[in-house]
Amino acid sequence: MRWSFRVARIAGIDVNVHATFGLIVALGALQWSGHHGARGALFGAALMLALFACVALHELGHSLVARRFGLTVREILLLPIGGVAMFAGRPQKPLHELLIALAGPAVNVVLAAVLLVVTGALGLLSELPSLGTGASPSLPTALLWLLGANVALAVFNMIPALPLDGGRVLRAGLSMAIGPARATSAAAAIGQVIAVALFALAVLSGHLVLAFISVLVFLGATQERTTERARSILGVVPVGRAYNRRAIALSPCDRVSDAAEHILTTYQTDFAVLLDGQPIGALTRGDVVRALAEGASGAYVAGIMRRDVPRVSAERSLDDVMRLMSEKSAPVAAVYDGERYLGLISQEDIAEALALLQFLPASRPGGAASPAAPRTQWT
Structure with a gap:
């Protein structure tokens, strides 16, 4: 703290x-x-x-x-x-x-x-x-x-x-x-x-x-x-319903300034770093801001990206994934359908999803069933 x-x-x-x-x-x-x-x-x-x-x-x-x-x-x-x-x-x-x-x-x-x-x-x-x-x-x-x-x-x-x-x-x-x-x-x-x-x-x-x-x-x-x-x-909403399907991905050879430009023009704040279509790391807005503050705008993304990104199934519940992120102190997780990479989901994405889901009857406790089983745990 x-x-x-x-x-x-x-x-x-x-x-x-x-x-x-x-x-x-x-x-x-x-x-x-x-x-x-x-x-x-x-x-x-x-x-x-x-x-x-x-x-x-x-x-x-x-x-x-x-x-x-x-x-x-x-x-x-x-x-x-x-x-x-x-x-x-x-x-x-x-x-x-x-x-x-x-x-x-x-x-x-x-x-x-x-x-x-x-x-x-x-x-x-x-x-x-x-x-x-x-x-x-x-x-x-x-x-x-x-x-x-x-x-x-x-x-x-x-x-x-x-x-x-x-x-x-x-x-x-x-x-x-x-x-x-x-x-x-x-x-x-x-x-x-x-x-x-x-x-x-x-x-x-x-x-x-x-x-x-x-x-x-x-x-x-x-x-x-x-x-x-x-x-x-x-606990009753799968990750596959909430991850960003239109997210921009970065290459390890992109520069920090490229990521900063994407943040400015698209308001996307978290980026997967892909090599041959598979994630090898992730970059968050905080990572970009720290690099810019240190005068490293020209640095390669590969040099500052996070490599320990949790991997989660699209069928897992958002509650499960939020708990996993908390345990690993990870701001993002990589979403997969089997072995196929789908995209990233962040804690901010889950918070935004919750703001909407609480008003959707199918997502409320006691509402219609969802692909993910409910879990109740304590942080």
Whole structure:
């Protein structure tokens, strides 16, 4: 993600921090400095860093289980409002989604259990009710604070509201009974109701952070419903119905300037590079712009083209192909009918197709049958 940088790599997974992450560290320092000055500021900053280490472990729990089920984990990103594990692809089965969702809170439960044993052995649990920024900035305070924070993380994330972990658990359970599309719709509706209730509670209590989080939950639930509807539509439409049949192709001996001219005059943005009628690579608008910015307008297309273009059958569903592109971080895919090359399809092509298909009765869930079987997966 833009404006982020790597701070660690755990089990082969990059842990990145967004540039705005410093705001939450500064907030922790500010809160504790009010009672304890510079020492409190350092303690508050360290406490926030320790908290987000727990958040990173929470996301690592999701990531390791997701990888166990064959998903590619792109990164763990830490933001001031929490963390997110970014996957390429989505679980094939509701049970997989269920286990991936439970893995994060399970990490917090384990951390809380360890901290409970440690603080109990040290005789600190009696101080837990009086914990706050007025407490002494010390190791016992940090241990008790992190104990409470991990319990809160586990409990809050298990609220049955999409896109929280509890909402994903709810959707996975419902999917086993009523199917993924109806399950997502039901779980999203429940999530929106809970978000509205949390917002009302936040307004009554004057809790601005909770109000902000409730808005994010509401928007997240809405997005989950929209995404599932798109998957339901794309899952019954074959690639052969949406690829560009009149696309211009390039030769490996063409120049970057030739591709730029085609973009200007035809508005085509992705090009297959053909040799003897067969694709050997592809060129996107982004590739052309980068080459022009580097002063390489006279370079041969063969020198900058993408060679790792996924190959897909014209009978595969658009949803399948979109998932494949996501997994391989590929902007385009080559479409084939058996061994015969037909053309390219891009993520933009699929987005444009969706904008039209959602208004065509034969493409809506429950409409007329299509050559491709429906698939429902989670990105």
